[in-house]
Amino acid sequence: MVNEEKIALENDVLSYVREFADKEIRPIARKIDEEANVPKELINKMIDMGLFSSYIPEEYGGNSLSFSFLVRVIEEISRACPSTALVLDGALTLFAEPLLMFGSEELKKKYLSRVARGSVGGLAITEPGAGSDAASIKTRAVRKGSNYIVNGSKIFVSNGRIAEFFVFDAVTDPSKGHRGITTFVAESSYPGIRISRDIHKMGIRGSSTVEIVFEDAVIPVENIVGSEDDGFRVVMETLDAGRIGIAAQAVGIAQGALDEAMAYIKERKQFGKAIAEFEGIQFMLAEMGTELEASRLLTYNAASKWDKHESCIMESSMAKLHASDSAMRITTDCVQLFGGYGYTTDFDAERHMRDAKITQIYEGTNQIQRVIIAREMLKASK
Numbered sequence: 001m002v003n004e005e006k007i008a009l010e011n012d013v014l015s016y017v018r019e020f021a022d023k024e025i026r027p028i029a030r031k032i033d034e035e036a037n038v039p040k041e042l043i044n045k046m047i048d049m050g051l052f053s054s055y056i057p058e059e060y061g062g063n064s065l066s067f068s069f070l071v072r073v074i075e076e077i078s079r080a081c082p083s084t085a086l087v088l089d090g091a092l093t094l095f096a097e098p099l100l101m102f103g104s105e106e107l108k109k110k111y112l113s114r115v116a117r118g119s120v121g122g123l124a125i126t127e128p129g130a131g132s133d134a135a136s137i138k139t140r141a142v143r144k145g146s147n148y149i150v151n152g153s154k155i156f157v158s159n160g161r162i163a164e165f166f167v168f169d170a171v172t173d174p175s176k177g178h179r180g181i182t183t184f185v186a187e188s189s190y191p192g193i194r195i196s197r198d199i200h201k202m203g204i205r206g207s208s209t210v211e212i213v214f215e216d217a218v219i220p221v222e223n224i225v226g227s228e229d230d231g232f233r234v235v236m237e238t239l240d241a242g243r244i245g246i247a248a249q250a251v252g253i254a255q256g257a258l259d260e261a262m263a264y265i266k267e268r269k270q271f272g273k274a275i276a277e278f279e280g281i282q283f284m285l286a287e288m289g290t291e292l293e294a295s296r297l298l299t300y301n302a303a304s305k306w307d308k309h310e311s312c313i314m315e316s317s318m319a320k321l322h323a324s325d326s327a328m329r330i331t332t333d334c335v336q337l338f339g340g341y342g343y344t345t346d347f348d349a350e351r352h353m354r355d356a357k358i359t360q361i362y363e364g365t366n367q368i369q370r371v372i373i374a375r376e377m378l379k380a381s382k
């Protein structure tokens with residue numbers, strides 16, 4: 001497909017995605033939150049629309065659409081329901097991306113084709129004792145013949161209950177610190193791997209988050225993503241892409257909240273006029289609109305660099321930091337614009353605020369994003 005044809009196709013699909021989000025996801029977003037479940041029928045519709053295959057290269061059964069396109073899809077779906085967006089985001093940016101970057105041809109053929117057909121994947125890095133300090137993981141993989149025997153546990157695995165497979169990291173050489181970590185693909189059905197508990201959350205409640213335990217799990221050597229002892233690089237580079245996805249999720253959540261607040265302030269009357277006519281309210285709107293636009297531009301810029309295979313560690317962290325902090329401020333202000341009603345479950349303003357909070361925490365907290373941004377700035381100024 002030539003570039004112009006691809007852009008036209010992406011724009012076409014995006015308009016369908018927006019309509020799908022408005023008509024089929026938004027009306028049930030409250031139910032998804034209350035029942036803590038994204039219905040299988042909704043996931044099937046995303047598969048039928050070609051969203052899972054979109055970002056997978058043609059040679060593995062996909063459509064080779066761009067990362068920028070994927071980011072805009074995540075944004076559109078997150079406007080209605082970020083839990084639903086995370087199903088797709090997890091499968092593509094967290095599971096497929098490390099295979100695309102580092103996987104052997106066999107792994108790509110085996111797993112990317114399944115993602116293109118709609119299988120959900122995830123990424124399991126965080127452990128009970130190792131969050132921000134991702135190099136301090138304890139899960140251990142010991143080589144035995146043509147397999148590794150894995151013991152340990154991973155916490156906060158998104159898509160946990162619905163993932164058919166996931167990428168995870170484990171220590172293969174404890175004497176080498178972060179240079180002794182290897183990344184693997186595991187199928188959820190492998191013997192020795194089990195979900196030990198579901199984690200109940202404040203927001204993105206429709207997304208399944210679990211703790212996984214490895215008890216003498218047997219992982220074939222050919223499931224290594226990249227090479228032995230080089231897995232820390234694999235997970236770190238995966239997060240560079242993942243953070244752009246989270247930035248897009250934050251932009252979508254903030255936009256969804258702002259759209260609803262805008263409609264409300266034009267309707268709600270106090271002191272004889274619509275509250276949108278008060279300057280105090282208009283100044284809030286101006287701040288929110290400007291912050292949101294800056295977030296969107298940072299996000300699209302990082303995605304476009306990722307598409308061009310340009311280094312974007314700093315841009316990805318800046319997008320995630322700004323978009324998530326803004327989403328938290330915007331959704332909090334949206335609750336304010338609804339007054340007392342914003343604090344109730346009669347409106348979605350409170351859900352957007354709860355959903356926004358996670359974007360400041362996962363795929364590296366915003367404190368860690370600041371560490372990364374400053375480190376990259378100092379490196380560049382040498």
Ligand SMILES: Cc1cc2nc3c(=O)[nH]c(=O)nc-3n(C[C@H](O)[C@H](O)[C@H](O)COP(=O)(O)OP(=O)(O)OC[C@H]3O[C@@H](n4cnc5c(N)ncnc54)[C@H](O)[C@@H]3O)c2cc1C
Binds near residue numbers: 122130158363366368
């Ligand atoms: C809903 C949800 C879904 C998730 N999904 C996934 C997933 O799919 N896969 C996965 O692997 N993980 C996932 N995570 C884990 C997430 O990425 C971690 O929770 C996050 O990286 C923070 O780690 P922690 O919770 O251990 O916090 P900690 O690292 O213990 O941090 C606690 C606090 O200390 C601060 N802090 C830590 N170090 C520093 C420092 N150097 N400077 C300043 N402040 C610091 C942090 O910013 C934070 O405020 C998920 C988490 C949640 C809640």
